[in-house]
Structure formats: structure tokens, C-alpha cells
Amino acid sequence: MKEKQVEQDIMNAAVKVFVEKGKDGARMQEIADAAGVNKMLLHYYFKDKDTLFLEVLKKIVADLYDDVFSEDLAGLPFKEFLYVFIDRHFDFLNKKKAAFQFLLWELSRNRAVLKDVVAESYIDPDTNPFGIISARLDEAAAKGEIRRVGHADFIMNLFSLDLFMFIALPVIREIYPMDDEKLATVIKQRKAEVFRLLWNDIKKDCV
Amino acid sequence: MKEKQVEQDIMNAAVKVFVEKGKDGARMQEIADAAGVNKMLLHYYFKDKDTLFLEVLKKIVADLYDDVFSEDLAGLPFKEFLYVFIDRHFDFLNKKKAAFQFLLWELSRNRAVLKDVVAESYIDPDTNPFGIISARLDEAAAKGEIRRVGHADFIMNLFSLDLFMFIALPVIREIYPMDDEKLATVIKQRKAEVFRLLWNDIKKDCV
DNA sequence: GTCTATAATTCGATAGAC
DNA sequence: GTCTATCGAATTATAGAC
Numbered sequence: 001m002k003e004k005q006v007e008q009d010i011m012n013a014a015v016k017v018f019v020e021k022g023k024d025g026a027r028m029q030e031i032a033d034a035a036g037v038n039k040m041l042l043h044y045y046f047k048d049k050d051t052l053f054l055e056v057l058k059k060i061v062a063d064l065y066d067d068v069f070s071e072d073l074a075g076l077p078f079k080e081f082l083y084v085f086i087d088r089h090f091d092f093l094n095k096k097k098a099a100f101q102f103l104l105w106e107l108s109r110n111r112a113v114l115k116d117v118v119a120e121s122y123i124d125p126d127t128n129p130f131g132i133i134s135a136r137l138d139e140a141a142a143k144g145e146i147r148r149v150g151h152a153d154f155i156m157n158l159f160s161l162d163l164f165m166f167i168a169l170p171v172i173r174e175i176y177p178m179d180d181e182k183l184a185t186v187i188k189q190r191k192a193e194v195f196r197l198l199w200n201d202i203k204k205d206c207v
Numbered sequence: 208m209k210e211k212q213v214e215q216d217i218m219n220a221a222v223k224v225f226v227e228k229g230k231d232g233a234r235m236q237e238i239a240d241a242a243g244v245n246k247m248l249l250h251y252y253f254k255d256k257d258t259l260f261l262e263v264l265k266k267i268v269a270d271l272y273d274d275v276f277s278e279d280l281a282g283l284p285f286k287e288f289l290y291v292f293i294d295r296h297f298d299f300l301n302k303k304k305a306a307f308q309f310l311l312w313e314l315s316r317n318r319a320v321l322k323d324v325v326a327e328s329y330i331d332p333d334t335n336p337f338g339i340i341s342a343r344l345d346e347a348a349a350k351g352e353i354r355r356v357g358h359a360d361f362i363m364n365l366f367s368l369d370l371f372m373f374i375a376l377p378v379i380r381e382i383y384p385m386d387d388e389k390l391a392t393v394i395k396q397r398k399a400e401v402f403r404l405l406w407n408d409i410k411k412d413c414v
Numbered sequence: 415g416t417c418t419a420t421a422a423t424t425c426g427a428t429a430g431a432c
Numbered sequence: 433g434t435c436t437a438t439c440g441a442a443t444t445a446t447a448g449a450c
Contacts, residue, residue: 006433022316024231028426038435043427105312108377109229118381153400156372164367167374170315174325193360197408213415235444245417250445 007045009035010052011059014042018056019102026053054113057106060099061121065129068092078140079199085133086195089162090187097166104167130155146202154202161194214252216242221249221263226309230260261320264313267306268328272336275299285347286406292340293402296369297394304373311374337362353409361409368401 013035018026028049032039046052068088073081093100107114125131134151141148165172178186220242225233235256239246253259275295280288300307314321332338341358348355372379385393 020316022229022231022312024229025316027424039426040428040435041433044433049426101312101315104374104378105229105308107381108308109227109232111377111381114377114381118378150400153396156397157368157400157404159375160367160371161364164371164374165363167311167371168366170318170321171311171325174314174318174321189360190363193357193364197364197404201404201407234442246444247417247446248415251415256444 006035006037006041010037010042010045011055014046014052014056015059018053019060019098022102023053023106054116057103057113057117058120060103061117064096064099064103065127068129069127069132078136078145079203081136081140082199083195086158086162086191086198090191093162093166094187097169100163101167133158144204147204149202154198157201158194158198161197165190213242213244213248217244217249217252217259218262218266221253221259222266225260225263226267226305229309230313233260261323264310264320264324265327267310268324271303271306271310272334275336276334276339285343285352286410288343288347289406290402293365293369293398293405296336297398300369300373301394304376307370308374340365351411354411356409361405364408365401365405368404372397 010031014026014031017031017034021027021030026049028042029039031052032042042052046055068085073084076084107117123131125135133155137146137149137151137154140146173183217238221233221238224238224241228234228237233256235249236246238259239249249259253262275292280291283291314324330338332342340362344353344356344358344361347353380390
């Protein structure tokens with residue numbers, strides 16, 4: 001364990017600096033400083049900047065949806081499942097918003113890396129959001145809790161409504177200044193609004 | 208006019224290269240090549256890279272919502288207005304998706320520039336989407352075409368649903384490969400889905 | 415206004431001692 | 433494994449001729 005400590009310190013610092021500055025804006029020296037190690041060690045452990053960057057991307061993708069879901073959502077009716085999912089998703093995205101923006105930016109700019117990252121990210125349908133939500137939609141429709149809806153449409157709607165605000169947040173906050181307390185209120189309101197919109201759309205009554 | 212030709216060539220090339228590569232990834236030489244001029248002229252007309260970058264940001268923001276709206280939407284009932292707006296907005300975003308992603312990325316990373324750009328962008332409520340939609344919502348609610356809804360919520364829902372797919376598109380296309388024809392079909396379907404979702408939510412009957 | 419040539423700097427990467 | 437010292441490439445910016 002101990003012998004990997006430096007390597008992990010570098011990786012953690014690299015994630016931080018790359019996410020903050022982007023690939024081209026990140027400096028090896030700054031990563032070394034953030035990790036508290038000599039710059040040379042970055043090359044010792046990770047060969048060069050490109051390699052380190054790729055490892056950082058893979059780590060970020062691997063950690064993306066680590067802890068949004070847990071087993072305690074398993075037994076819930078779809079309405080409660082959706083409510084809890086949106087609640088957790090917002091909190092989760094609020095923590096990881098910088099990482100999401102970083103991924104969408106860097107992966108859009110480097111098809112080769114994108115391909116590599118996607119290929120290596122094994123998507124387990126039992127633990128990733130897409131698979132879980134799809135299964136839940138089918139199950140709930142079969143039980144008559146909701147009407148039948150296209151998985152792709154519903155998931156795209158949900159993720160658009162959950163994610164977009166956080167990606168645009170720095171710009172939004174410049175136009176409509178909010179302190180952290182106000183932001184927390186806005187997030188709470190958005191959770192309720194998104195749930196209301198989506199649930200009204202799929203619940204059975206009133207078609 | 209003629210004497211400004213070189214300056215405009217440089218500006219157009221700079222927009223292209225900055226949007227494609229980001230500020231840190233863009234090279235003055237590449238911009239010069241794209242403009243077909245000597246690299247020195249970039250400094251002659253725009254002093255340095257920072258200045259050119261700032262001018263590029265301002266131009267992109269100024270051109271953002273140039274031609275989505277025209278007067279022929281003025282007389283439409285809200286339902287048709289919404290339908291046409293979403294239709295045009297999607298087409299517009301599809302063209303400018305790279306510019307949107309660039310803005311959200313760069314402005315998030317540079318608060319000082321963000322402040323500068325926002326301060327200089329005069330928002331005319333009669334021609335920008337936010338002002339127009341707000342006025343339309345009030346008008347339609349007063350006429351009884353739709354129920355009363357919060358402007359901020361509705362606009363955030365609309366822009367989330369319109370924009371997010373395009374920001375995530377490179378990643379989506381890697382996971383679900385689509386040729387251009389397939390993409391056009393998907394966009395068409397998303398237009399219909401977004402309209403359906405939003406209209407069902409605000410129409411009067413069935414609350 | 416435009417060009418060539420080059421200065422000045424930053425940064426990734428490596429050599430080699432310990 | 434870690435450090436110091438330094439190389440060499442890339443890149444922005446400028447000096448000065450035309």
C-alpha cells in the first residue's frame with residue numbers, strides 16, 4: 001500500500017488540476033505542486049502528460065456514478081424511486097459538476113481518447129443509471145404504475161433536466177448572482193420542478 | 208471596407224480555431240494559417256492572444272441569438288409559437304453547438320472574462336429569447352391559452368431539454384453510433400418529444 | 415500595412431547522481 | 433525511488449526592413 005501512496009497522490013492532484021484547467025491549460029509543475037512531489041516523479045510514474053491525462057479521464061469516468069444508487073431504492077414504487085433518484089442525482093451532480101463539464105469538453109475534442117475511454121468503461125446494466133432506469137420503467141409499466149414510455153426519450157429528458165443547470169451554472173450565476181444559500185434554495189426548487197414535470201408526464205391518470 | 212478585410216478574416220479564423228481547440232489549445236500560427244495571413248498581423252490588429260480571445264468571446268456572444276426569432280412568430284397562439292420555437296431552436300443549436308460548448312467551458316474557467324463579456328452584452332428584452340418567452344408566457348396565461356407557470360422554471364426546462372443533447376452529442380454518438388441521416392431523425396424525434404412534454408405540462412385542460 | 419528574422423519565455427521531458 | 437540540473441522543442445511576442 002505504502003509504495004503506491006505517491007502514485008495516488010499524483011493521480012488525485014492530476015484529476016484536480018486537469019478538471020480545473022483542462023488538458024491544454026494544465027501544467028505538470030502545478031500537478032506536482034498540488035501532489036507535493038517533485039515534478040520528475042510524474043514522468044517516473046506516468047511516462048508523459050498524454051498518458052497521465054488518459055489515466056485521469058479513465059479514473060473520472062470510472063468514478064462517475066459510484067454512489068448515486070444503493071440497494072435501498074430497490075423496493076420503492078416508481079414514483080418514489082423517481083423522486084429519490086432526482087434528489088440524489090442533483091446532489092451528486094452538484095458535487096461533480098466540474099468533472100462533468102470537463103468530460104464533455106475534453107471528450108468532444110479528442111475522438112481517439114473518447115473511443116479509448118468508452119471502450120474501456122464496461123457498462124454494467126445492473127449498476128449504471130441507464131440500465132437501472134430502463135429496467136424500472138419496464139417494471140413500472142408492467143405493474144400499471146406508469147404509462148409506457150420510450151426509454152431513450154425519458155432518460156434524455158431526465159438527464160437534460162438534471163444536468164444542464166449545473167453545466168451552465170457559472171454563467172447563470174454571473175447573470176443572476178446567487179450566494180451559496182440562495183443556490184441551495186434554487187437547487188431544491190429545481191428538484192421539485194423536475195420531479196413534477198416528469199411524473200405528471202408518465203403517471204397513468206390524465207392522459 | 209476593404210481596409211478592414213484582413214481584420215475580419217483574422218477574426219473569423221480566430222473564432223473557428225478557438226472554438227475548435229479552446230483558448231489554451233489554440234495556436235496563433237494556426238489562426239494565421241486559417242486566415243491566410245502572416246502571423247505578425249494578428250499582433251498588429253489584436254495586440255496579443257488574450258486580447259484576441261476576449262474579442263472572439265464577445266463576437267460569439269453577440270452573434271449567439273442572431274436569427275432564431277423573426278417577426279413571423281409574433282401573431283401565433285402560444286401552442287404554435289412553442290412548436291416553432293423548439294423547431295428553430297434545435298436547428299439553430301445544431302449549427303452552433305460547438306460555440307455553445309466552447310462558451311460554457313471557457314466562461315466557467317475564467318470568471319474575470321465572464322464578467323467582462325456579460326457586462327458588455329446588452330440584453331434587449333424584445334429580441335432575446337428570455338424576454339420574448341417571458342412576455343409570451345404572460346400573454347398566453349392572460350388569454351387563458353395556458354396555465355400560469357414560473358418563467359424561470361419554464362425557461363430552464365425548455366433550454367435544458369433543447370441544449371443538453373447537443374452539448375453531450377459527441378459522447379452520445381460514441382456510445383450510440385449514428386450517421387448523419389440517423390442523427391437528423393433523432394433530432395426530429397427530440398423536437399416532437401420536447402414539444403409534447405412541455406405543452407402537455409402547460410396546457411389548460413387536464414390539470 | 416506587411417514581411418522576415420529572431421528574441422524571450424515557457425514547458426515537457428531526460429540525464430545522471432544519490 | 434527521488435532529486436538537481438538542464439536540454440530542446442514549441443510558442444508568443446517584438447524589432448526592424450521594406
